[in-house]
Amino acid sequence: MQKIEKKKASPMEVMKKILGRQIFIPIAALLLLVLFNLIVDPSFFAVVMKTNSAGNPVLTGNLITILDNGSELAILAIGMTLVTAAAGGQDISVGAGIAISGSVMLRVLCGTNPKPEAIQAPIIVAFLVGCLAAMLCGAFNGALVAYFKIQPMVATLILYTAGRSIAAWVNHNQLPIVPPGSFSYFGGVIPGIPIPTPFFIAIGCMILIALVLKFTTLGLYTQSVGINESSSRLNGLNPILIKFLAFVILGICVAVAGLIKVSRFSTINYSVIAKDIEMDAILAVALGGNALSGGKFNIAASILGAYVIQFLTTTLYKFNVRSDALPAYKAVVVIVLVVASAPRVREYLNGLKKKMIQNPSRKEVG
Amino acid sequence: MSSEKAMSSGKKSGGIFRNMTDTNLLLTITIVIFFVMYIGAMIFQGGAFLKPQAFLNILNSQAALIITACGMSIVMITGGIDISVGGVVALVSMSCAVYLDFQGGNVFGALLIALGIGLAFGIIQGALVAYLDIQPFIVTLAGMFFARGMTTIVHTEPFNVTNEQFVALKNTRITIPGLGSMSKNGTYVDAYIEIGVVVALLTVAIFFCVLRWTKLGRRFYAVGGNSQSALMLGINVRRTKFYSHLICGLLAGIGGFIYFLHIGSGSPSHASGMEMNAIASSIIGGTMLTGGVGNIIGTLFGVLSLSTIQNIVSSAGLGEAWWTGITIAGMLCLFLVIQSVVMARKKKALKS
Known part of the structure; x- marks a missing residue:
């Protein structure tokens, strides 16, 4: 009798455990969207091998589009989750940051001539300089938040208003066009590989952050600073450094996302590039079930949240x-x-x- | 020596700081900086800044921002935030434009539409924030998305309104005697303000009184300062939060109508970035995002400072579009750092 009762109780408990898990929210949302699409139109999930204009075999289909276009958001969600957890606020300047780092990359690649015949510097140098610019932006935000104790949303409002102007200023409002070549691989496909490159970049970032969280104390310290700043200071942590670090890491994420964004079009439009992406990134964090007031976080859930948003966008596009x-x-x-x-x-x-x-x-x- | 000097000056300023509330301290800084800036512009740039009409034009063009920023300040004082106001303003102006031109409506109906849209946003967002404990940022973010999307669903193309009644109201100018100036032709031109300015100044006056002398106003400060102790004092925290969002939504509706009255057209790209301007002017006006500190008069000066710096930049010959963004950001940065430093020193002064 007792055994049967236990068995009866256990599925309920398992359900409760699953429902209580943080990652349940994005998974449920994803399942809901998948189910909706399955019922309305199963052909949504069709993936076909086609050849693109350059003659390379490429996988096409809505799922591939989601994986492709969701990459920037997923990469941003990593950094945004860390910032949210450590500082208890969000960075609304990531879109502007992408514009700045993208603009800097183009400046290095094209030099002073907006339409060069060949790229003027190796791509890796351009990326590193762009990365440095984005990290500087992150450091600026981080300094305001950590040292001057300004609320993150307000502190990043500064770069939000100035970012696109700075990006335009870097290139003197010209729109440089990168000559066709290997630079377009980052946002498109590498010949011979049928899956879009941004997906691999996103996977790389995820693995990197997973390793960092696994082998360093960054995750633990970030959570403790987010939950109670003064008690973590009393326990020997340096909340200022941790918050600062979170913003700099977000800066790196912004640079990677900027590389993909710029590479997609080989050029830049200062007022449109990555517009409203900060809102999507914050939504991804919120959808992942992370408290926006800081503290505990789950990066996997945020990344899943990012793909849920992209899934939703693609679904809506499909309905015209x-x-x-x-x-x-x-x-x-x-x-x-x-x-x-x-x-x-x-x-x-x-x-x-x-x-x-x-x-x-x-x-x-x- | 130098450290002694610093000590003594610290003590002196500590004395001043002690006698002031946070709200008044930040307000004083804002007003002083605004006057320094404007008088500086008068002295060094002269020209347009010397005419009273230049100042009135700032009011004319920023009346809508003043109204929405008032609502924003109230929400921020209560410890929340509302980033949907720009979207609501765009939606209101588009709906009113469509109603007036395509449905043949009258101005009174348009005003009702504006109030209705604002109230609806206020009630829904307020209920979600206050009674369901959802973060205000997320709720109003969704509100912004919704309002922006709805604006394009209502009508896609920007167009000018030709309704006679409305155009007559739009062109109504209230002349102010004694402030006119000689134009280049040598004729005397009266200084004027638009109807929106009257509404905006009334809004500022009403909500200044509400925040200072009514129970509801004091509750906003109490809830924003420390919602836990407000609860202990028997304040209905949820209802107070709800009211703050309700007022903000309503003011966004009114602001939308005034914006529409000033600009006279409907377009999906109207009022883009207005929420950020409203937040920025509230902050420059001394309202803190953490809640509990702020003043409507400060917000008024925040809006004025923001648009004065824009005027200074454009009349200083820095015509390229990017300079406006960069200077506003620089000014915001300056104010934020001043606020942060002042508050830190005040804390120290209070401790010692």
Whole structure:
């Protein structure tokens, strides 16, 4: 008898454990989207091998598009999660940061001539200089947040307003075009490999951050600073350094995302590039179930959240939603997801469930 | 020697700091900097800045921003944030434009639409933030997305409104006697303000009084300063938060109508970045994002400072578009650092 009762209880407990897991929210959202697409139109998931204009075999299909276009967001979500956890706020200047680092990369690649015949510097040098620029932006934000104790959203508002102007200033408002060649591989495909390169870059970043979190104390320290800054200081940590580091790491992520973005078009449009990507990145963190007020974090959940957002975008495009009307639908979905995962709503639902379970048993007793 | 000097000056300033509340201290800094800036512009650039109309034009063009920034300040004082205001302003102006031109509506109906949209956003966002404990940033982010998307769904192309009644109202100018100036032709031109300015100044006056002398206003400060102790004092924290978002939404609606009245057209790209301008002017005006500190008068001066610096930059011959962004950011940075340093010194002064 007892054994049977235990067995009966265990699926409930397992359910509870799964429901309680942080990563459950993005997975549930993803499953919901997949299910919706399966019901409406199963051909959504078709992946076909085609040859692109350059004559290379390339996998095409909505799933590939999601993996391809979601990469920048996933890379940004890594850094954004760290910043959110350490500083208890978000960086809204990542879009502007992408514009700056992309502009710097183009400046190094093209030199003073906006339409050069060949690239003027090795790509790796351009990337490193762009990376340095993005890290400087991160360091600026980090210094304001960590040292001057300004709220992250306000501190990054500065670069948010100035970033695109600075990016335009770097290239004197010209739009340099990188000559065709290996630079376009980063945002497109490498000949012979049918999967878009951004996906591999994103995977590389994920592995890197996983290794860093596994073999260093960065993750632990970040969480402890986010949960209680003064007690972690009393325990010998340096909250200023940790917060600063989080912003610099986000800077590196921004540079990588900037490389992909610029490489996609081989040129840059200062006012449009990576527009509103900061909002998507913050949404990815929130969808991942991370508290936006800092503390505990789960990077895998954030990355999954980023792909959920891209999945949603692609799904909406498939239903012929215009790109400028897209935000309205996105907002509705986001609100539904956030309301469903709000602690108060969950408590209420749990209460309802208990009542539902208790009531029949009472009737039986009666 | 130098350290002694620093000590004594620290003590002196500590004395001043002690006698002031956080709100008044930051407000004083803002007002002083604004006047220094404007008088500096008058002295070094002269020309347009010497005419009273130049100042009134700042008011004319920024009336909508003043109104929305007031709502933003109230939400920020209560410890929240509302980044949907720019979207709401765009949605309101587009809806009103479509209503007036395509549906043949009248101005009164358009005003009702504006208030309705603002209230709806305020109520929904307020309920989600206050009663469901969702982070205000996320809720209003979704609100912004929704408003921006809806604007293009209502109508895609930008267009000018030709409704006669509306155009008459738009061109209504209130002349101010005694402030006119000679034009280049030698004729006397009266100084004028638009209707929006009256509404904006009324809004500032009303909410200054509300924040200073009413129960609700004091509750905003209490909840923003420390919601836990506000709860202990028997304040209904949830309802207070709800009201702050409600007021902000309503003011965004009014601001949207005033914006529409000033610009006279509907376009999806209207008021882009307005939420950030509203936040920036609130911060420059001494409102802190952490809540509990702020002043509506400061917000007014924040808006004025922001647009004065824009005017200075453009009349100084730095015509390239990027300079505006960079200078505004630089100014924001300066104010933030001043605030942070002042607050840190004040804390030290209070401790010793």
